Amino acid sequence: MDNVIQLQKKLVDYKTSLFNEGILDDQFTQLQQLQDESNPDFVVEVVSLFFKDSERLFDELTKTLDQQNIDFNRLDAHVHQLKGSSSSIGAQRVQRVCILFRNYCEGRNIEECLKCLQQLKREYYFVKNKLETLFKLEKQIMEAGGTIPVQ
Amino acid sequence: MTSNGVASWRRISDRIDGFDLSPSDSEEVHVLAVDDSFVDRKVIERLLTSLQLIVDGELFQFLGLDEEKNANSFDGLKVDLIITDYCMPGMTGYELLKKIKESSTFREIPVVIMSSENILARIDRCLEEGAEDFIVKPVKLSDVRRIKDYMTKDVKLGNEGSGGNKRKIRETSDLSSSPPSTLSSLPSSLPSSPPSSPLQSMSPSPSQSIFSSSAPCSPSSTFDSPTRRLKMTLFD
Numbered sequence: 001m002d003n004v005i006q007l008q009k010k011l012v013d014y015k016t017s018l019f020n021e022g023i024l025d026d027q028f029t030q031l032q033q034l035q036d037e038s039n040p041d042f043v044v045e046v047v048s049l050f051f052k053d054s055e056r057l058f059d060e061l062t063k064t065l066d067q068q069n070i071d072f073n074r075l076d077a078h079v080h081q082l083k084g085s086s087s088s089i090g091a092q093r094v095q096r097v098c099i100l101f102r103n104y105c106e107g108r109n110i111e112e113c114l115k116c117l118q119q120l121k122r123e124y125y126f127v128k129n130k131l132e133t134l135f136k137l138e139k140q141i142m143e144a145g146g147t148i149p150v151q
Numbered sequence: 152m153t154s155n156g157v158a159s160w161r162r163i164s165d166r167i168d169g170f171d172l173s174p175s176d177s178e179e180v181h182v183l184a185v186d187d188s189f190v191d192r193k194v195i196e197r198l199l200t201s202l203q204l205i206v207d208g209e210l211f212q213f214l215g216l217d218e219e220k221n222a223n224s225f226d227g228l229k230v231d232l233i234i235t236d237y238c239m240p241g242m243t244g245y246e247l248l249k250k251i252k253e254s255s256t257f258r259e260i261p262v263v264i265m266s267s268e269n270i271l272a273r274i275d276r277c278l279e280e281g282a283e284d285f286i287v288k289p290v291k292l293s294d295v296r297r298i299k300d301y302m303t304k305d306v307k308l309g310n311e312g313s314g315g316n317k318r319k320i321r322e323t324s325d326l327s328s329s330p331p332s333t334l335s336s337l338p339s340s341l342p343s344s345p346p347s348s349p350l351q352s353m354s355p356s357p358s359q360s361i362f363s364s365s366a367p368c369s370p371s372s373t374f375d376s377p378t379r380r381l382k383m384t385l386f387d
Contacts, residue, residue, distance in 0.1 A: 049193055
């Protein structure tokens, strides 16, 4: 059982750091609160949808920015979608880059839009990595017979 | 959940905290959620079902251009609330709201609009058009609880025999086609009639979404106001 306690502490510390560093915000907590015995995988499910959706949108964004004549409205619409879904799961830093990106779309600034896309991808893979680590930790605790500590 | 977002659960009335819906346990509360984002649909659905409300899929299949044709497929389908996103490809939530309010079949159903953008003019316009409430995304449990509150009031009034629940589709005076039955057992999945609406799909598949040159959801100045909603219409 020592192992479980250690793992639980590791999880709590890890989660706390994610919130402290602004990687995740309160909306993520909301999602966790919606998880229960009847919906034990809710958070993983929503986050998985987010991953799938985001990667699709990155493909679209890349394609759109690759055109001779960039359709900024189309670009903006995609970023808007990504902004929405990142906000819905509490991926704060991704959401913030989206806001910046939309401003550059409005300004029709190709240079900055390209930079934003790169930044967006960085932030996305960063939070993806963090969340996957988080889920792994939770799984380890469950497998060791423990329960996920509620913050 | 099916691929087009249809989901329904039977509600257990005695598990609802704080309110007593009706003496009849078969009374179920159905919410139609419309949103082009898979992520948001899943979150809304869970928020609503956590409050014991049943969530059904996409309205667009049923709110086609040919209302008469579609009205028949609604027999037995009871909708107590429609909650819709504002920014969607092809049709905004405002446009959907208008269609609903123009429809003799649907106009009595309360509509709630959600949007990631806290724009006063947008909120006002929706409330003026008859939306019950406006939620700024991301949607939280407190938002959904608030909606549940005014839905409860409405059902209670209906059950006190004050002229019937205005939200039920079975109000025959409002219908031009065959009277549907609503208190009978509800279908566990929505009828699979093919969508007649030009808005075929509400999934965010790019090939089917429509980007207009003057997108209604194009960037506009947003207010910094922290208030999540500005007005709420009250039931009289």
